[in-house]
Amino acid sequence: DSHLFWQSRELFVLTYGALVAQLCKDYEKDEDVNTCLDRMGYGIGVRLIDDFLARSAVKKCRSYSETADMIAQVAFKMYLGVTPSVSCSSAAGNQFSLILDKNPLVDFVEELPAERASLCYCNLLCGVIRGALEMVHLAAEVTFLQDKLRGDAVTEIGITFLRKAEDRKHKRN
Amino acid sequence: NYPLYIRSVPTENELKFHYTVHTSLDVVDEKISAMGKALVDQRELYLGLLYPTEDYKVYGYVTNSKVKFVMVVDSSNTALRDNEIRSMFRKLHNSYTDIMCNPFYNPGDRIHSRAFDNMVNSMMMQV
Numbered sequence: 001d002s003h004l005f006w007q008s009r010e011l012f013v014l015t016y017g018a019l020v021a022q023l024c025k026d027y028e029k030d031e032d033v034n035t036c037l038d039r040m041g042y043g044i045g046v047r048l049i050d051d052f053l054a055r056s057a058v059k060k061c062r063s064y065s066e067t068a069d070m071i072a073q074v075a076f077k078m079y080l081g082v083t084p085s086v087s088c089s090s091a092a093g094n095q096f097s098l099i100l101d102k103n104p105l106v107d108f109v110e111e112l113p114a115e116r117a118s119l120c121y122c123n124l125l126c127g128v129i130r131g132a133l134e135m136v137h138l139a140a141e142v143t144f145l146q147d148k149l150r151g152d153a154v155t156e157i158g159i160t161f162l163r164k165a166e167d168r169k170h171k172r173n
Numbered sequence: 174n175y176p177l178y179i180r181s182v183p184t185e186n187e188l189k190f191h192y193t194v195h196t197s198l199d200v201v202d203e204k205i206s207a208m209g210k211a212l213v214d215q216r217e218l219y220l221g222l223l224y225p226t227e228d229y230k231v232y233g234y235v236t237n238s239k240v241k242f243v244m245v246v247d248s249s250n251t252a253l254r255d256n257e258i259r260s261m262f263r264k265l266h267n268s269y270t271d272i273m274c275n276p277f278y279n280p281g282d283r284i285h286s287r288a289f290d291n292m293v294n295s296m297m298m299q300v
Contacts, residue, residue, distance in 0.1 A: 010274075017276025024277075087208055108274035116277075 009081070009104060016105050020121060030118035038118065042125020047133040052078065064161045067138065068096040071129060071159070080104055084157070094161040097145065099154050112149050121149050127160065139163075174198055178284040180293050181245075193231060194243045196222050201233045201241050231248065234262040246300065253300060261293055261296055268292045 011059075015062040019040075023033045027105075065088060072086045084098040085119050103123050112119050126142040133140045139162040146152035181190040200223040220233035225248065234242040239291060242265050268289050272278055273287075 014276070016276060017274070021276040108271060109277065110275060110286055113277050 013107055023081060032115055034120040037123035038127040042131040045128035045131025046128055046135050049135040061111045064094050068159060072098050086158035096159045098157040106149060120144050174261055190245055194255055194258045197243050201235060230256050
């Protein structure tokens with residue numbers, strides 16, 4: 001699987017770059033580009049999840065922790081060829097942090113242009129994760145907590161699983 | 174035909190280097206048209222020694238996309254062999270293609286890249 005990815009990797013990375021560059025031409029404000037990337041990612045995620053489930057044939061995750069591991073170790077590996085490290089960042093067990101050591105999407109981007117300092121270059125990924133999780137009935141907030149392109153030490157994606165609406169109904173009974 | 178990147182060490186004679194490079198472009202163009210059909214298949218054209226001046230040797234390299242690389246080396250440096258020059262041009266070419274892949278770089282812009290600077294610096298230190 002990951003071998004197939006590497007064959008078209010450059011085209012994929014260049015396409016993503018072209019997408020971001022075009023959005024930067026279309027929108028003046030970084031926040032608008034970021035929002036657009038997130039929305040696009042969401043559209044991809046709700047569709048990609050079926051491809052993922054079909055190709056990975058994994059069992060249903062029984063906990064948030066298993067889900068986070070699945071995202072990092074199976075999904076990221078399958079689609080980007082990298083495996084971020086996962087850690088739980090809350091006692092409640094619903095917040096996780098994925099640290100990306102390598103990120104092929106930014107391979108050719110040395111640094112953000114000076115006028116685009118708040119651009120979240122890979123924000124598409126947050127939308128993808130959010131959309132995919134929603135299709136398996138998990139509501140989550142996904143954002144970049146740190147970004148090497150923006151000067152931080154590491155690139156870190158934060159996933160916060162939110163209480164499902166059904167849970168609240170259940171409690172009322 | 175303006176330079177996208179120009180760097181010299183030491184920097185006192187920078188203007189002279191600029192001039193040397195600019196005049197060598199004519200030689201590059203001559204060589205390209207002289208080679209003509211023979212090298213239409215080759216992806217890259219190492220042009221070799223363009224011309225020796227009183228103090229310098231000037232080497233040229235041009236890609237199929239008509240990007241020209243010019244290297245000016247002190248004549249007293251006799252240790253530098255042809256294959257070393259070739260590999261330096263190859264490194265330059267590779268770094269250049271990395272820059273082309275940067276979605277924020279517009280072809281024709283001047284090159285402002287730390288990675289490119291570092292590569293050029295380390296090459297110039299080695300000579």
